[in-house]
Amino acid sequence: MGAQTLSISEETEQDLTSPISKALVVLDAVALAESPPRFVELLNALPLSRATLHRQLRQLVKEGMLVHDEVHQTYSIGMRVLRLAHSAWSRASLASVARDSLDHLSAQIPETIHLAVLDNNQVLYVDKRLPPRSVSMFSSPGKIGPAYCTGVGKAMLSALPEARLAEAIRAQSFQRHTAKTFVNEKMLRDELARIRQRGHAFDDEEHEDTIICVALPILNKRGEPIGALSVTSTTYVTSLDKMVETYLPAMTVAVQEISENAQIALGV
Structure with a gap:
């Protein structure tokens, strides 16, 4: 997989004051990537330390919000996010x-x-x-x-x-x-x-x-x-x-x- 450029909005960059906001920043970056990103691509794109990004990714995978591809070492949006999105769209x-x-x-x-x-x-x-x-x-x-x-x-x-x-x-x-x-x-x-x-x-x-x-x-x-x-x-x-x-x-x-x-x- 070739390198890709990830970006986040100014609004997202300014909101890093809590674990939830940090998790949302990571989810946004994965969702907006042209193809499933690797850890280093997320690290280069996000204003998070290596340790913080590791913790966020590990927890998001555990909660089913992200999926980690062990073979390609990439991350993609998990089914839990898709279920939440479908529920929001279908109900309200x-x-x-x-x-x-x-x-x-x-x-x-x-x-x-x-x-x-x-x-x-x-x-x-x-x-x-x-x-x-x-x-x-x-x-x-x-x-x-x-x-x-x-x-x-x-x-x-x-x-x-x-x-x-x-x-x-x-x-x-x-x-x-x-x-x-x-x-x-x-x-x-x-x-x-x-x-x-x-x-x-x-x-x-x-x-x-x-x-x-x-x-x-x-x-x-x-x-x-x-x-x-x-x-x-x-x-x-x-x-x-x-x-x-x-x-x-x-x-x-x-x-x-x-x-x-x-x-x-x-x-x-």
Whole structure:
């Protein structure tokens, strides 16, 4: 296994005052690694001493939060974390509220459907529906994606109040993923203005070549975004204009249903 670069957020770096916060720092680093990291990679990435990191890893493995691969000497997220995540999503999240609406929408639309929320100013995919014919793409439930170049991300950003929007934009990396990626704040803000005007967002091959989508924000009773829904396809199959014409009416109904159900079930 080759060396990899691990990183942690400034917020995480500042919170190392208790064993729990140290354990969470380790879990975050393992979860965000591109591939299961070795001890030395974690040691180089985290502001923890060798002894402290050994103790944390040993305890997290013992508790089932991490798994240690004895052959490759790497660490990965354990089933206990996955069970906790599944329980949280199934009982108290937008995913549970939206399940029936997504199923109904999937029966009407032969394309990939995503449900996402903003998490730490990035996109967290929380549910997905695949058609019988589907294409490989980045997104999957539990995966984090950029907000500035995805349909669901821009849909949610477009509905944020200015103070929150400014904070979210500062958190974007603005890396160029394709020739169409918005790579600075002005480009993104111009696009968000267009989204507010037309009422829906696009991903026009901005995150992945050939992948296109139409997205709508899901709003709470105060008009703030609690999530977003998108229908995703490929330029080999259709166009954005055709997707809007064909799918937007059913998407609008689904988003309204999810919003109303979330207000009741989650009190948002």
